[in-house]
Amino acid sequence: MAEPNGADASVADLRDPFGRITNALLDSFAGTENSIDLMADFAMPYAVHCACELIGVPERDRADVTEWLDLMILAADGRTDRGACRELTGKLAGLLTERRVYPAPDLLTVLSGRLTEDGEDEVVRGVVLLMALSVETTFSFIGTLFHSLLTNRAQLSRLVQDESLIPGAIDELLRFDGAHNISSGNRYARQQAETALRIVLRRYPGLRLNTHPSNIEWLTSPFLRSIKQLPVRLAPSNADCDERNH
Incomplete structure (x- = not known):
């Protein structure tokens, strides 16, 4: 009997927080008939x-923070949702105060020590x-990255066959798309993109667009320019995808 898609996730992926997040999101798509909006269902929560x-x-x-940031960044009218911004601000203020009493090995604890000094x-x-x-x-770059690959089947196939090519593919996209504020030295942003792409393609090597490329719209907000929606089919293999298309 074949193992579930998540069963072959490597130990290294599970130790890596970005890998754990990616696998958890992909696991949550079970029962969705393998059709999702990669932007709303994966890129934003990721x-x-x-x-x-x-x-x-x-x-x-994190569920509340995801909802608030979604409203702030993806506002339909191009304006940040002030209510969501207030909610997020209040939550982070509370967490900073909490860290002064109960420190943890994180950035909030470091910043909580500056509350008196900086205000x-x-x-x-x-x-x-x-x-x-x-x-x-991260949201914008992941959308652009997957859009670029899903509309270039030959390049996508090369990455599926040899995931060591993924860092180079990301470098190439960054050279040709100056809209993303990811420098070669921003190791966290790059690691997030590399981890997401590697695990998604490993678990769903037959990943395909679920709409015609001409139907894809772009989103412009105060924060970003990105793909608005990216309907995809999470096909576990090219053969499965081809069978569905016949």
Whole structure:
């Protein structure tokens, strides 16, 4: 009997926080008939959870933080949702205060030590901005990365066959797309993109667009320019995908 898609996730992936986040999201798609919007269902929660991991937002708060950042970054009218911004600001302010009493090995604890020196409002605003920029950068870049590959089947096939080519593919995209604020030295942003792409292609090597490329729309907001929706089919193999298309 074949193992579930998640069963062959490597131990290294499970130890890596970005790998754990990727696998958990992919596991959650079970029963969705393998058809998802890669942007809303994967890229946004992945970007938020990665930012939470780096900054130190507890697991218990991540669903709320995802909802607020989604409203802030993906506002339909191009304006940040002020209510969501207030909610996120209040939550982060509370976490910073909590870290002064119960420190943890995270960025929030480091910043909590500066509340008196720099002023609480300034520190909280800085954390909100850091989270928003981190999320929009990862969200936008992952969308552009997958869009580029899904509309170039030959390149996608090469990466499926040899995942050691993934870092080079990311470098190439960064050279030709200057809209993303990811430098070669930003190891966290690059690691997030590499990890997501590697695990998605490993678990779903038959990944395909679930719409015609001409139907894909771009989103412009105060924070970013990115793919609006990216419907995909999570085919576990090329053969499975081909059978469905006949």
